[in-house]
Amino acid sequence: MSGFALLFLVLGLGLVAWGTARARAARFASAGSARAHSRPNYHGWYVALWAIVPALIFLAIWGSIEPGLVMGAALDSPAAASLPMPGMERSAILSEVRGLAEGTVAAAFNPISNALLPAYQAASMHYAIIGTLAAVLLALAGGAYAFTRLTPDFRARTRVERVVMGALLVASLIAILTTLGIVASLLFESLRFFAKVSPIEFLFGTSWSPQTAIRADQVGSSGAFGAVPLFWGTIFIGAIIAMAVAIPLGLMSAIYLTQYAKPSTRKWMKPILEILAGVPTVVYGYFAALTIAPALRQFAVSIGISSASSESALAAGLVMGVMIIPFVSSMADDSIAAVPQSMRDGSLAMGATTSETIRKVLVPAALPGVVGGVLLAVSRAIGETMIVVMAAGLAANLTLNPFASVTTVTTQIVQLLTGDQEFDSAKTLAAFALGLVLFLVTLALNIVALRVVKKYREAYE
Amino acid sequence: MNSPLVAGVPATGVEPPAPAARPTEWKGARMQAGIRRRYAAERRFRLLGLGSVLLSAGFLLFLLLTMLGNGLRGFTQTELRLPIDFAASSIMLDPATLATPAGQAALNTADIEGATAAAADVAFGAGGARLLSDGGWLRVRDAIAADPTILTRKAEVWVPAATGIDLAAKGKASPEDEAAYARLNRAGATKTGLNLAFLTSADSTDPTLVGIWGALKGSLLTMAVTILLAFPIGVLSALYLEEYAPRNRWTDLIEVSINNLAAVPSIIFGLLGLAVFLNFMDMPRSAPIVGGLTLALMTMPVIVIAGRNAIKSVPPSIRDAALGIGASRVQVVFHHVLPLALPGILTGTIIGMARALGETAPLLMIGMRAFIATPPGGITEPATVLPVQIFLWSDEVSRGFVEKTSAAIIVLLVFLMLMNGIAIYLRNRFERRW
Incomplete structure (x- = not known):
């Protein structure tokens, strides 16, 4: 039986348990003796939880060990004697057998797969029956145990609420787990990278060409991992060009909309500007690569810069700046308000005139908040991926x-990790080291920015 | 704000009451010039503000118009009327047996491609086969499957035209394609109509045959996984943090991680998905379940933050009243606070989902950029999603893909606008000010 069917079977048993327990608890009330401690609903939930939770835990564990058991049983069969020794070929045959049994592979490429198939299917059936029976038995046993405990003064509500609180706590711990997962995976892979390439070379080297040798005697393929050009490209596009567009436009838009515009104008213009932030980045990237970049190149050639690249830093930076406008604008809006x-x-x-008030009083007073907002915007810009992947170059x-064409940290991460890859080469591990740097820098920017904004808010409260 | 205080008082010239000291000469030429200068600066500043708002809005308009201009043509397709004499063609099929499985197998192996090309050479002159789309013969096969009796006679089949002819019909192509199209058009053998196949088929190497249904289905499956995980987890943690969590170091840690996760670049989540879900847990590459898990981790903090704000705005009097008539703390939250906060939570969830729907970078990391020619059948099968499909098509060299990419962008933007529209409606309709 497939995993989903089993899941629905268990949930169905839970529903039955809920119904019966609820009906029984409802009779406590009508029996007229002392008032029951909990409402019938809670009795129902209590029994249903006992029926479902142990069975689900069992299914989760079973799901992770079952394929191994099935494969082990299939390998013990006589047909497995002709399998090659452990290696690429053996695992290819085994995955083919699995595919055949599940119907995802239409016909076997290797004849041994066909020989092994009956043994695999028999084992698979065997363990599927064991798993189903065990899950159903667990659900029935759990439900029955809980059902016997129902009495008018049984504190079902307290028990159920304890489970609810547990679920709430577990849900909020997932955020910590995710953060830990990010840090651990980045750190772990980066350490493996730094075992091959020294951190000094990575952080301060100025030459980046991550092609590692395919053949030992290849020329110019040693692979250089000096990431300074990537850091510069990221700062150039994300923190200089994009901000040169976003800060003036965002700040002036916020000032106009909050200080000058009529409320009716403001009501329309603000959502329109916010659409800019909602457009997917892949759309911006396509627009930058297809429309802006060729136009800029033509412009550059016409004013005499013949070396202009069609993947210029300017195109990516300009479009990224436009994307950031609403972000800067709303941060400035908040701090001016x-x-x-x-x-x-x-x-x-x-x-003083209105503009003098704005320039000499409001903006200086709001400056810490605006600076905090700009830092947040920078952190968003340097982590932005699709615009630079599509519009900036690889050089x-x-x-x-x-x-000219520059490349960024995020472009290189995408470049290193897509396409054919072996997971242990310095090339793919370098992507995780770049990811670690990006994570740490954006984290630092965010912490500093939030601290600045918070301190400034306190100053006026 | 245009305060009359600023503009009016000095200009109309109320004389200072004490003439003993040297009065400020309000009417003096120097003073008037200064005021004019200041007013000019005021107007310039105001225009500058208006200009930057208009520039930003103009950019948005330019972007949307460019996409519409390129993309609307992607929804249409030019077809050629191809007369085929099936009886005389190289297709050796018996109409009577086509209904049987053996007949289906024979249909799949018959040389329909060759027969179609030969018919095109006859109908449109030498080299006529090149005017048809590479996959045009599939239409002929479908026609045979739909009505086997045409095998015994002559018939006319509408077949998709090649990219060059398609572009010529829409107005920009190489001179020879233009000439070929003009010739066909005079013969009345062309029509340009709505391309329904674009909405129902999957990726292909030929721009005249591509469709977005495969990518759209992948997106829907991925979103389903995302919302099933992110919504319950997000709402439960928002409830815990806002209603129950004791003020201690653990709670602070949870809050700090959620706030940081909301600001982590999306590509980092892709690296997490690659390292944990694919390499460590050995889940299938390119599958919607992995994409959904990764996007769920990314969307969850957004839902938590929106949820906490919505829960915070439910007034304490509601909680006190419920507690006062004997509800337990869990009952207070689940019977009273949560239903009142739900519209706000849903608004935040939809906005978070819209962001996840447009997300590309993390999905590239977990291998959802493969060429997938059939729509995925389940959450563990290889799939791609709409934004990634746009990215893949934007890399294609064939010129026919430009309009298809823009058309896919239009579809994506329509979905996003729908979601945001629903969010705005929910906010206006159900949100209560206390």
């Missing part, structure tokens, strides 16, 4: 020319 009204009124009362250049 947090400046006390009395400061504004004071400035206006002294005879690791250390250049100040915005029309």
Whole structure:
């Protein structure tokens, strides 16, 4: 029986348990003796949980050990004697047998697979019956045990609520687990990378060409992992060009919409600007690569820069800047709104014009908040992937020319990890080291930014 | 704000009451010039603000119009009327047996491709086969399967045209394709109509045959996994953190991790998925279940943060009233707080899901960029998703893919707008101000 059918069977048993227990508990009330401690619903849930939870735990464990058991039984059969020694070929045959049995492979490529198939199917059937029976028995036993405990003064509600609280706690621990998972996987793979390439070379080397040798005698294939050009490209696109677009436009939009625009205009314009943040990045990337980049290249050639690349840093940076506008704008909006009204009124009362008030009072007062918002925007820009993958190049250049091609950390991660890969080469491990750097930098930017914003909010409260 | 205080008082010139000291010369030329200068600066600043709003909005408009301009043509397709004399062709099939399984097998192995090409050469002159799409013969096969009796006579079948002819029909192509199209058009052998196959078929190497259904189905399966995991976990942790969690180091740790996870670049989640789900847990590559798990981890913090805000906005009096009439703390939350906070939670969830639907980078990491020519049948089968499909098509060299990519983008944007529209509706309809 397939996993889903089994799951629904167990859940169905749980439903039956819920119904019977609820009906029995309802009779406590009508029996007229002392009032029952819990409502019938809670009795139902108590029995249902006893029926479902142990069976599900068993199914989860069984699901992870069953394939091994089945394969072990199949390998013990006489047909397995002709299998080759452990290695690529053997595992290929075994996965083919599995595919045949599940129907995902139409016909066997290797004749041994066909020979092994009956033994595999027999073992598979054998263990499927054992698993189903055990799960059903567990569900029935759990339900029956719980059912016998139901009495009018049984504290079913307390028990059920304890389980609910446990579930809440477990759910909130998943966030910690995810963070741990990220840190552990990045750190673990990075350490393996740094065993092959020294961290000094990685962090301070200026030459990046991750092609490792396919043949031992290949020329120029040693692989250089100096990531400085990638860091520079990331900063150039994400923190310089994109911010040069996003900060003025975002800040001025926020100022106009909060200080000058009529409420009706504001009501329409703000959501329109926010659409910019909701457009998927792959759309921006396509737009940058198809429309902006060729136009910029033509422009550069027409003003005499013949070396202009069609994968220029400028195209990626400009489009990324537009994507960040609503982000900067809403952060600026919040911090300007947090400046006390009395400061504004004071400035206006002294005879300053609105723009003088904004430039000399509001913006300086809101500056820490705006800076915090910009830091958050930078952290978002340098972690952005699709725009740079599609519009920026792969050439690791250390250049100040915005029309030249540069590459970024995220582009290289995608480049290193897609396509044919063997998992242990320095090339794929380098992607995790880059990921670790990216994670740490964005984390640091976020922590600093949140601290700045928080401190500034406290100053005016 | 245009306060009359600023503009009015100095300009109309209320004289200072004490003439003993040297008065400020409000009417003096120097003063007037200064005020004019300041007002000019005010107007410039205001225009600058308006300009940047309009520039941002203009960019959005430009982007959408470019996509619409390129993409709407992707929904149409040019077809050629191909007369085929089946009786005289190289297809050796007996119409009577086609209904049987053996007949189906014979249909699959028959040389329909060759017969179609030969018919095209006859109908459109030498080299006529090149005017048809590479997969055009599949349409002929479908026609035979639908009506086996045409095998005994002459028949006309509408067959998709090659990319060049298709582009020529839509207005921009090489001169020879334009000429070929003009010739066919004079003969009345062309029609350009809605391309339903684009919405119902999967990826292909030929731009005239591609469709988005495969990618769309992959997206829907992935989203289903994501919401089944992220929504319950997100809501439960929001409830725990907001209603029950004691103030201690553990709670702080949970809060810090959630806030940080919300800001971690999406590609890092892809690395996590690759290292943990694929390499450590050995789950199938390219499968919606892995994509869904990865996106669920990414979406969960968004739901938690939105959920906490929604729960926070339920006034304490509701909790006090429920506690006062004897509800337990779990009953207070699940019977009263959660139903009242649900519209806010749902709004946040939909926005988080919209973000996950447009996400590409983490899915590239876990191998959802494979060429998949059949729609996935389940959550463990290889699949791709809509944004990744857009990325893959954008890399294709064939010019026919430009309009298909833009058309896929239009479909993606329509889905996102629908989701955001629902979120806005929910917010306006159900959210209560206390």
